[in-house]
Amino acid sequence: MDRDTPLRIVFDLDGTLIDSAPDIRQAANTVLAREGVPPLDRDEVQSFIGNGAPVFVDRMMAARSLPEANRDRVLDAFLDLYETAVDLTTPYPDVIETLARLCADGHALGLCTNKPESPARAVMQHLDLDGFFDVVIGGDTLPRRKPDPSPLLAAFHALGQGAAIYVGDSEVDAATAEAAGIPFLLFTEGYRKAPPADLPHAARFSAWPDMPALLHYAHVR
CATH class of the missing domain: 1.10.150.240 (Putative phosphatase; domain 2)
Structure with missing residues (x-):
C-alpha cells in the first residue's frame, strides 16, 4: 500500500490529546x-x-x-x-495544530475514549476539538469499554477502509490496540503508570509535532 495514502487514525482523549x-x-x-x-x-x-x-x-x-x-x-x-468539567482542561501543546495538519493531509480521524460520551463531547466542544473527528466512541457508547477491542474497532469501522493506527498514552490504550491488532503510537507525556518500554507499541513520541512522522507505522505489522 502507498504510504502517502490517507489513513484512519483514532485517538484516545484524556492524557493523550488533553490534560483533564x-x-x-x-x-x-x-x-x-x-x-x-x-x-x-x-x-x-x-x-x-x-x-x-x-x-x-x-x-x-x-x-x-x-x-x-x-x-x-x-x-x-x-x-x-x-458532565460540565471543562474549565481547567487544556490540550497538550501543539495538539490542535497537529490535528489540523492531519486533516489537511486527508486522514480520517476518530476518537475512542473511556470517558463517557457526553462529557467527552462537552470538553471537545469547549476546546474546539470536535470539528476534527468523524466519529466519537465514549466509554458508555457501547456495552463494553477499553481494553476490550470492540470500541476501537467500531471507531475504525465508522471511518471506512484503509490502513489504521491508534494513538494513546496508557496501559489501557496499549492493551486495546494489541487486542484489536492495530499498530499503536504511544504519547509518553500522559497518564501511563509503567515505563514506556513495558507497554507494547510500534513507536512513541513526547511532542505532538513529531507524531505525523510516525504514521508509516500504520503499514507495519
Whole structure:
C-alpha cells in the first residue's frame, strides 16, 4: 500500500490529546468533601484515570475508605459534576495544530475514549476539538469499554477502509490496540503508570509535532 495514502487514525482523549486531570480532580474533591473525607492529590487522580468513570470512582472510594453502600450516591454525584468539567482542561501543546495538519493531509480521524460520551463531547466542544473527528466512541457508547477491542474497532469501522493506527498514552490504550491488532503510537507525556518500554507499541513520541512522522507505522505489522 502507498504510504502517502490517507489513513484512519483514532485517538484516545484524556492524557493523550488533553490534560483533564485538573477538572477530574476538582469534581472528585467536591464529592469527597461532601462525604467528609480528605481530597485527592494530582498524582492520585492521574493514577486512577483510564478505565472509565465508574472505575475511577471505585478507586477514589477505596483510597478514602468510603463504604461500598455509598457507591451509587458518590458515582451519581461525580457524574453530575463530570458532565460540565471543562474549565481547567487544556490540550497538550501543539495538539490542535497537529490535528489540523492531519486533516489537511486527508486522514480520517476518530476518537475512542473511556470517558463517557457526553462529557467527552462537552470538553471537545469547549476546546474546539470536535470539528476534527468523524466519529466519537465514549466509554458508555457501547456495552463494553477499553481494553476490550470492540470500541476501537467500531471507531475504525465508522471511518471506512484503509490502513489504521491508534494513538494513546496508557496501559489501557496499549492493551486495546494489541487486542484489536492495530499498530499503536504511544504519547509518553500522559497518564501511563509503567515505563514506556513495558507497554507494547510500534513507536512513541513526547511532542505532538513529531507524531505525523510516525504514521508509516500504520503499514507495519
